[in-house]
Every structure is written in C-alpha cells, then in structure tokens.
Amino acid sequence: MNNTSSPGFTPVARILHWLMAVLIVAMLFIGVAMVSSIAARPVLIDLHRPLGIAILLLAIVRLAYRLRHRPPALPADLPAWQAMAAHASHVLLYALMLAMPLIGWMMLSAGGYPVTLGGGLQLPPIAPHDATLYAWLRDAHGWLAYLLFAVVLAHLSAALFHHWVRRDGVLRSMIGGSRKTG
Secondary structure (H helix, E strand, O other): OOOOEEOOOOHHHHHHHHHHHHHHHHHHHHHHHHHHOOOOHHHHHHHHHHHHHHHHHHHHHHHHHHHHOOOOOOOOOOOHHHHHHHHHHHHHHHHHHHHHHHHHHHHHHHHOOOEEOHHHOEEOOOOOOOHHHHHHHHHHHHHHHHHHHHHHHHHHHHHHHHHHHHOOOHHHHHHOOOEEOO
8 A cells, every 4th residue: 555645524424424324323222222211112102203304314315415426436446345334334324324224104193193393393294104014114124224224334333444453544534634555
C-alpha cells in the first residue's frame, strides 16, 4: 500500500450514518424490552412508533443522499468476494431500514391500531384492517428485526476487521478522516 489518501465520507453522510446507527440500535433494544416487559410496554410502544417513523424518514433522506453523493471506493486490494459482500450488506441494510418501519406501520394498520406521533398527529392506515394480515406482518416484523440485528453485527464486525486487521482506513473514513489507498 502506498501513502496516498482518498477522501472519506462527507460530513452529511457521516451524520446520517451515525444518527441512524444510534436510532436503529436503540430501536432494537426497545423492541426487545417491549416484548419482555409488561410494565414498561405501554411507554415503550409510545416511543417505538414515532421512532420507527423517524427512522423511515431518515432512511429515505439517507438513501436519496447516497444516490446523489457516491461513497468512497472500497480499497483496491480488497478481495472481490469481500467487495461483493460489502455491497450486498449495504443493500440489505437500506432495504431493512425502509422495510422495518413500513411493515410495522402496515402491521398496526392491519391490527386497527393508530400510529400516533408527537402532538397528537395520527398517520393514516396503510393496510386494511385484517387480523390474519396483522398476525403475518407481526411475525415478519419480528423475523426482520432478528435479520437487522444480525446484519448490524456483521457490519460492525466488518468495520472492526478493516480497522484492526486490514488497517486500511475504511472505518476512519466514516469517523471523519481520509484513508490510505492502494
């Protein structure tokens, strides 16, 4: 590797990335707590719904931004299978960031439950009231949450691999610096 450097992610991309990371990790823990605590469930549900909509809106903004501002290239010496895995995991992360809140909203609509945001703002239902559909969407939302958790762990593991093993600056580019190019 030589000592030239390539620019990292833009400040906007970094802010969106880390904000989404915090919200998604918080949402995963809130989801686990919701299903395991009867006493805290109402408060957590009241937090979970608007947070899910916030994640949906931020995911749309983030996807639009990424399509207009390409991320830095992966290291040139990265094996092809790792580059393909990186691309596939990012596609899956974006799909889950969009699908999870939409499925949650559809699930609540099918169950006849309102999605209420701050200030009493209530979102319209986006699925017909149907108990069977509600049950199916509830299962899908739960299984996709497990998948999201696994993909987040894989993403974190890959970032740490780049930082500690490859030492190629990929993590540094998302934290706020440039990275070495090969």
